[in-house]
Amino acid sequence: MAKQYETVIGLEVHVELATKTKIFCSCSTEFGGAPNTHTCPVCTGMPGSLPVLNKQVVEYAAAIALATNCEITKVCKFDRKNYFYPDNPQNYQISQLYLPIARNGFVEIEAGDKKKKVRIHEMHMEEDAGKLIHDEWDDTSLVDYNRSGVPLVEIVSEPDMRSADEVIAYLEKLRMIIQYLGASDCKLQEGSMRADVNLSVREMGSDSFGTRTEMKNLNSFKAIARAIDGERQRQIDLLEEGKPVIQETRRWDDNKESSHAMRSKEDAQDYRYFPEPDLVPIVISDEWIEEIRARQPELRTEKLERYRREFDIPEYDAQIITASKKMADLFEAASAICRKPKKVSNWLMVETLRLLKERGMEPEDLHFSPENLAKLVELTEAGTINSSVAKEVFEKIFDEDIDPDRYVEEKGLKTVNDEGALLETVQRVIAENPQSVADYRSGKEKAIGFLVGQTMKATKGKADPGMVNRMLREMLAS
Amino acid sequence: MEITRLTAVELGKKIQAKEISVREAVEASLDQIGRVETDINSYVTVDREGALKRAEQVQAQIDEGSLAGPLAGVPVAIKDNMCIKGMLTTCSSKMLYNFRPAFTAEAVVNLEKAGAVILGKTNMDEFAMGSTTETSYFGETKNPWDLRHVPGGSSGGSCAAVAAEECFFALGSDTGGSIRQPSSFCGVVGMKPTYGTVSRYGLVAYGSSLDQIGPIAKDVTDCAAVLETIASHDRKDSTSVARSSYRFTDALKDDVKGMRIGIPKDYFGEGLDPEVRDCVLGAAKVLREKGADVEEFDLKLVQYAIPAYYVIASAEASSNLSRFDGVKYGYRTEHYEGLHNMYKKSRSEGFGAEVRRRIMLGSFVLSSGYYDAYYLKALRTKAMIKQAFDQAFERYDVILAPAAPTTAPELGKSLSDPLKMYLGDIYTVSVNLAGLPGITVPAGKDAKGLPIGVQLIGDCFREDQIIRAAYTFERTREYERPQIAKEGK
């Protein structure tokens, strides 16, 4: 009988914090920009430069720690992690090993219909590395330090996950918490959230761990799921063949759907950590923790509670909307303007979700303003435009954040609800469709629908269908 | 008038009084450099044009009354491990043979603001690792008192330049004695302030937890005035300390009555040259005669300072110097195959033997399996040494000691036995481990005519005590100039 295996997974999640400046210098963290334009002596490792810690980094890290039930380390320190690589200008990374900012936390996840806790071993602050661009033509790499020194928090879980589904659920939960805190936008594609997967397999029922490998370069949930399945199978195959699993770091290639070991004789993986002499300890007092806690924005559970109290929207809608901070922010802001939360919710639940799916976007990518959504709700509610025009306008808002008032005006999309203006069209439709008129008069109620449709067509959709219906009935009744 | 023999503060006064122009002062220094530099080799870079241009600007500011400080217009030399924007900053290493920084070290910025005129950059042991200035890529500096001898190190260029009157004062850096020991060897006054007093921003790091910039000058008054100028609470250096007062010149008092001075017996045992011992004890006697209470005591742990120091300094250096890799600045080897070969060849060719030796040792003591046994052990030893000093300073205001076991050794005699060379740091390194201030003042000469300095060590943040003791002692002697300062060779 074939052996049954269990997959044991722990995650190291790196999150780029949403500070305006880098962790140790006053350079901007803004994305883009020509190479090395967001750099200074500190983040390029110039001789004589010294780091000074950005206070906001500590506050974001502590906020994440509190929201993930961690214990905050009262006196934490930075250490140097020494290794040579060109994206690391000092050839050491300032990180935390001995006294990280937080330890012993957990988050609760739901995978399938099971709830479970994933424990957090520790969380630490560190600096990001620069970018290497490989020049295929002349066998060189180009180094850009714009990202060097961008603040990161690394969240190290215990090996508590057993499947790709649980891993995704854990990541989604972390992402939601951190986005709610405003501590990061957590975009996997852009690399502002990155996950390294530590995975081992063991025979079902065993209580000791197998040898684990670490997989890097996973930049989408799909890649993570595929890498987990691939690595699980690779390890099981090795064990079935009686070969050992080697503890190593592997790089996942999502195009080839396979991984390869990143070992080399020159990478000794002996980081020679020691306390960073250029930075002083961080003492986090109870008062400071309480200040950070007090400033903590409303998190998802509280928000959901409030939605149930304040807004008359279905539970399911509230769940979906609050699952994304961005969506919830849009909902609240638009509702506050137009005072029609139910209508706003409808736009988010139907058209927004449809377009997100169609465009392959995440809710966090939404970039239209709540003002324009609110205006659209008001336009439809006032009957200024009808629902099919409204959908067309919404798509424009979704893509280009246009001002619907101006757009409707410029394109002449206003519903025609002036009986005088419609009279001639209705009369013409009656004249051109004698068969349908006869059908209606002989009691075939459905025929009126055809006539309404013809009238709408003739007005290019701008007529108020209700008014057309009423006018037709009146005229055919006489 | 022989301008170069003036002290910095004397010159500053004459410049304010319009008796001497800034240009005359700068030209006097440049002339002296022209006369003696081929013999002494104090400088890596002399910025003749820059200094003359700056002299005009400073003179104009003095004339309009916007610069009136004691150092306005006074020519200064800067150790070549302090960054100056656009000026070659080599750390006396092939690794940085062509490096021009984009910013200026905070201590130098403070000097510039005070109107001092930078003459150039002085020679040193490569990356400040050494006690003789013989490990420089740009050739050794020679002792102005006897060209057959070393000036000490690592701030040997700065100390020799002051002694040979190629500048009016200089900045040095002190990680394990690199200001105090060469000051002793060259017969000048050198001071290492309390850790955190002078910003390290722009100082190319050797041992970050030990490095301090300090003044080197002809007398204690100059040292106090320079320290007053360069010290600041700098937000760019997280280890910079906000001092309650920066008025170090207030301590220039010819009075040690009732001052409690301790002499560590453990510093006067085996290994100390008898001539040095007698000279240093002679200084103690002078201070006693001036009214100080002088007594001997057991400092303890003296023999553990050097091993602890070399573990900590080498470990930090191995990390601090890893940035020199041929990617961003400095030397890159000509031929290489692949990244790691480029790293290894650039670093092996760019660094000299002593630097490589300390990087190897530092990498080893931090490597997997050895960290606790070596690095943590050294940090624990450091804590105990600090505690021993804390106890001593409960009883004494100042500790009086030699700066080095001997006078300046002959050229070429030190590097072949590194461990023996390290042992020469016995009286200086513990001051860095404990973060204390220390000053060396000339106290006499040996039979060969080489200077001997006496070291005065104070408690943390008590520069005032050692300045007062050093000033009082200095007032009992005449300043001696080497022959070469007077008329060239």
Place this chain on the structure above:
Amino acid sequence: MANQISDETIEYVGILAKLELSGEEKESARRDMEKMLDYIDTLNELDTDGVEPMSHVFPVNNVFREDVASNADNSEDTLANAPLRKGQSFVVPKTIG
């Protein structure tokens, strides 16, 4: 208690420190390190049990910067000393094979 440093150790430390030593240099590095370590081992005479390792001499803590961007485009300064550059980037031998 003399320390014995193997050739492998010297080789390994060379990899960590990115230093390439010739045969002769390896030999002298080995000798120097053994001598230094023997000397450093004198620290073992000292009872440091219960002593907290001291990395900073003074109890200074919580030195922070506010999160305000003030650095302008410094790319020319950053690249000015580059041994090899291409446009706005540093050039290194290819890092991934």
